[in-house]
Amino acid sequence: DQQVKQNSPSLSVQEGRISILNCDYTNSMFDYFLWYKKYPAEGPTFLISISSIKDKNEDGRFTVFLNKSAKHLSLHIVPSQPGDSAVYFCAASGASGTYKYIFGTGTRLKVLA
């Protein structure tokens, strides 16, 4: 029972274009969402977060959008750079009354030079 899903295992984008990474969740009690980036042989690195009281949060080239009715969030990277090539995980919490995050299985982004 995977409550957080990233249905695209991989994505390729040209340098300079927009990368859009998607994440769907099933539990309407989730109220806080995070995105992480992971390079090989390293731990995930926190990128950006969004609370369910917002529908958008922006930090430099990274913007996260939240559509609560669709239980969907997306991460936009504009413009994409080769250094953005990594695996991106979304994570959600708030459902169980504990501070547990449920992670998606990740999307591998490849930015082509």
Add this chain to the structure above:
Amino acid sequence: DTAVSQTPKYLVTQMGNDKSIKCEQNLGHDTMYWYKQDSKKFLKIMFSYNNKELIINETVPNRFSPKSPDKAHLNLHINSLELGDSAVYFCASSQDPRGLSGYTFGSGTRLTVV
């Protein structure tokens, strides 16, 4: 100067052995975690400690025992290792128990049980 460091980075051991993975953070964070990433790349929380107090204890076999001697350290001891324990184990820390500012992860320990 690594913020969250775990040792060892790689661990190969035989079934039935007992092993420990150590984790230390120098960020002054109050909360530390152990996550397991399995072969299907699922990252699942195992344990969380806040100021040395256990606050999350997921359904993991009791062969796994975390120990937090102080709030900068969270070690993971595994008894009677099994083949299915092979995975990458990540330690992480956060400023608050909710992790609202995100976690800082260590680089992982790849455990292989043979």
